[in-house]
Structure formats: structure tokens, C-alpha cells
Amino acid sequence: MRRPFIAGNWKMYKTRTEAFAFAEEFKGLYGKSNVHVAVCAPFIDLDILKLAFQGTRIQVGAQNVHFENEGAFTGEISAKMLEDMEVDYCIVGHSERRQYFAETDETVNKKLLRLFHSKITPILCIGESLEQREQQKEYLIVRDQIIGALQSVTADQVSRLVVAYEPVWAIGTGKTASPEQAEDMCGFIRSAIGVLFSEEIANQVVIQYGGSVKPSNASKIMSMPNIDGALVGGASLTAKDFMEIINY
Numbered sequence: 001m002r003r004p005f006i007a008g009n010w011k012m013y014k015t016r017t018e019a020f021a022f023a024e025e026f027k028g029l030y031g032k033s034n035v036h037v038a039v040c041a042p043f044i045d046l047d048i049l050k051l052a053f054q055g056t057r058i059q060v061g062a063q064n065v066h067f068e069n070e071g072a073f074t075g076e077i078s079a080k081m082l083e084d085m086e087v088d089y090c091i092v093g094h095s096e097r098r099q100y101f102a103e104t105d106e107t108v109n110k111k112l113l114r115l116f117h118s119k120i121t122p123i124l125c126i127g128e129s130l131e132q133r134e135q136q137k138e139y140l141i142v143r144d145q146i147i148g149a150l151q152s153v154t155a156d157q158v159s160r161l162v163v164a165y166e167p168v169w170a171i172g173t174g175k176t177a178s179p180e181q182a183e184d185m186c187g188f189i190r191s192a193i194g195v196l197f198s199e200e201i202a203n204q205v206v207i208q209y210g211g212s213v214k215p216s217n218a219s220k221i222m223s224m225p226n227i228d229g230a231l232v233g234g235a236s237l238t239a240k241d242f243m244e245i246i247n248y
């Protein structure tokens, strides 16, 4: 039985002061909620959030990681460093990183392997661009992203993976995929994982939808059988909006 999982993706927003203020407000609103929640924040905010959420069930994630264990990689952060901070999740392969920071399926794959080694759960982002959808290549693109990302990943690791289907055309645009479109692709992702591993494994994978999720559309999206949660950008920056999504 898959548990609903809602994660916030703060992107490059919130200073430490702002992160602390958010955490204090959000903790109060979250109370004893049963929904599984994580906030994926900039590196500098992670320790503040870990501390503020101590004693709650709210978890904390990073938004990127380097694939090497350590070394001369100025400005980078390793999985070992995140593990030492007891970070629970890490977003990998977000379309903004693929687009602006030359992330490829190959680096995404290396990052996944490193995170699994450090016992940090990856949130693997995949999704097609508008152009690719218009050319009716969306299934091909998504399938190739899955195959590329999961090279050498074991069945046991995949069963613990979170996949976020984020059509690029729906991110930050206010243009959400319809619940049916999102369900269709999340179902496709689950069956592609089933082909690569097994149906049993595929049924354990948590699949989120991401792209302009807001309080007004969360419940419809969450009602879809293959959608287990949401990766929320803009609407996760405000404690009240994020909590409304969690209470879908």
C-alpha cells in the first residue's frame, strides 16, 4: 500500500531567516497530520529545517547532489555530506537542472546510485517539454529518461524510489496537466518500471505529479489511482497554501 507523499520544492527561494519562519508556522499548521511530507530546500537551509522539524514527522530534502563521493569539485555538495546532515530526500534531474545545468540521464543515473548508497531517497524528476508533446514524443522521452536513470539500479532500490512526473510545460506556468493527462503518464511510468523490473516492484514506487499544483487542483490530482503525491514548487513557499495542498 503506497502512502501519499507531498514534497515542496523551494528552488532558489528562502534565506535561513525565511526558512526558519516558514518552519515555525508550518509546524503549527501541520500538527498531527498523517500525510507524509517533505520540504526540499536550498543547501544552506537544510540544517535549520532539520532542527526546526525535530520531533515532527516532517522530512527534509535537498535539491541536488554531486555524483562523486568527494574530490576537487569546487562548489559542489556530496551525498556523504547530505547523509551526515541526516537529509531524507534529494531531488534529482529536475527539468531546470537538465535545462540550465547540463544534467543528463547519465549524471542523473550516477546521482541516483550515489544517493541510494547513502540511504537518501531520490525524487527522480522526468517529463517532456511542450515541443516534445506537440510532436507526440512524450512517451518516448519519458521512457528513455526512465531507462537512462535506472541503469544498474537494483529492484530493491527502485522499490524505494520516488518518481515525479513533471511535464516541463506545466512547471511555473500556471498551466497544470489535466488530472487525466497526469494519470495517463503516471500509469505509463509505472508500467515502464514494471517492464524493467516487475509489476510487484512497480506497484511499490511512489509516483508524484508536479507542475502548477495548488490548493484548488490538488484533490482532483490526488484522486487518480497512479498518482501518489505531488511535487509542489511555487505553492510550497507559503505555509498556508502548502498545508491546504497537504489537506487535499
Ligand code: PGA
Pocket: 009, 166, 170, 171, 172, 173, 174, 210, 211, 212, 213, 231, 232, 233, 234, 235
Ligand atoms: P511549480 O513547480 O509547482 O511552481 O509549477 C513544480 C516543480 O518545479 O517542481
